[in-house]
Amino acid sequence: MKTRFGKLVCVCAALCLLLSAMFAAGCGNDAHQKKIALVFSHEPQRWTDGAQMMKESLESDGMAVDLLIFHTDEEQAAMLTQAVDEKPDCIVLAGGDIKNFRDSLEKAKEQHIPIVDYDGLTQDTDAVSYYVTFDNYGVGEAMGKYIVQKMNLRTGGGPYSIEFFSGSDTDSNAKLMYQGAYDVLNPYLESGQLRVPSGQSDYAASAIKNWDGKNAEARMKELVANHYQSQPLDIVVAASDGIAYGVIDGLAGYGGTWPLITGQDADKKALGCIQSGKMAFSIQKDPAVLNQKCIRMIKAVVDGSQPEINDVTTYNNGVITVPTYLCLPRIIDKDNLSAVSK
Structure with a gap:
């Protein structure tokens, strides 16, 4: 009986270890959930609208997204510091002056965190990986x-x-x-x-x-x-x-x-x-076009693949020429005003 009891204890222990391993593996998947930080100026409105749309789209694809909207230089500096400290898989940055957050960008570069500039190129740094904007x-x-x-x-x-x-x-x-x-x-x-x-x-x-x-x-x-x-x-x-x-x-x-x-x-x-x-x-500048291109760029970056790029010569920020995807804008005047959604 003791031998059978001992075997039963061993089986139970093995099952517990197996369940623990399975639970740990499940937690491991959560721990490796892709994390994205969107650090956006509150102006223009199409930027904040675009950031919210991208957040919802990326979250529907299983990513964790932290949306940070800044109104002042001080807010941007604090928010970018926060974003870098949380070690996301990608940071998308829209607006601001590098004098407010140069140290954070250098830290992001040291930690190999890709930076994607959204519709505004950050000057005087080699920490930016890609840029998506209009022509x-x-x-x-x-x-x-x-x-x-x-x-x-x-x-x-x-x-x-x-x-x-x-x-x-x-x-x-x-x-x-x-x-x-x-x-x-x-x-x-x-x-x-x-x-x-x-x-x-x-x-x-x-x-x-x-x-x-x-x-x-x-x-x-x-x-x-x-x-x-x-x-x-x-x-x-x-x-x-x-x-x-x-x-x-x-x-x-x-x-x-x-x-x-x-x-x-x-x-x-x-x-x-x-x-x-x-x-x-x-x-x-149709925000839906820009947002979809930015989403594709983010996904490529976090998957370790090459984002779609159509300009590698124009956008020099004073230190490097940043690989860029250019979207196409259109003119709206009285002749086609009725076709534009209000």
Whole structure:
């Protein structure tokens, strides 16, 4: 009996060990669940909407996603530090200035955590692995070509006055957009068909700090006071809808014919401005396209495979040229406004 009892104890012990091993294996699967950190600026709204959409999609595929939305430089620094400390399999970063989080990026690099930049390239670092955005030089080109067509510049239209309201001087996208528009318009500046009464035609002079509409409004008021009391303003190349709203507000004291004002993002307010004639058009960057490409990039990164890339030459951040996927934008004006979902 003792022998049989001893055998029974051994069998039970073996079963317990087997069950423990199975339980541990199950816990091991949870422990190796892929973890993603999304560290996003609260502006523009399409970024935060996109981050939420990506979170839900990635979680439905079994990943753990930490969504961190920052409003200030201090918040971003703290959130990125938190994200790196939790050692995720990938960090997606949207917006901000590297001076706020350089140490965290260096730590991420040391720990071999891939960084994917979303619609804004982080400057002066080799810690970024990939970048997904829209063709920002192409956005600027589209703006310039629209102006050329609408103002009949190819057939000798003009002379017209034009002012540039570029994006933030810390944003590589903004510089590419400016360059795309300027390259198209420069022949007409050289011919005299376009002129810049303020003299502020270069990128640095026309940059609007932080893409802030209030800064654009203040600059527009100054231009009206100093240059447009007795002459018309015909064209404003505004790099975003938010900047365009600032331009519109800054024109409150302007009594001339309303100018052609560009925009970018095609948000609901911009569509209303296009309908009312306050803006000529906006560039739509379909967030669904950008988000799906970013999701595919994240999945490839965490699986250890090569993400889809279509540009390996354009996006140099001052240290490295970052492998990039470029999505295609489109122009929204009164002609196709009805086709855009509001």
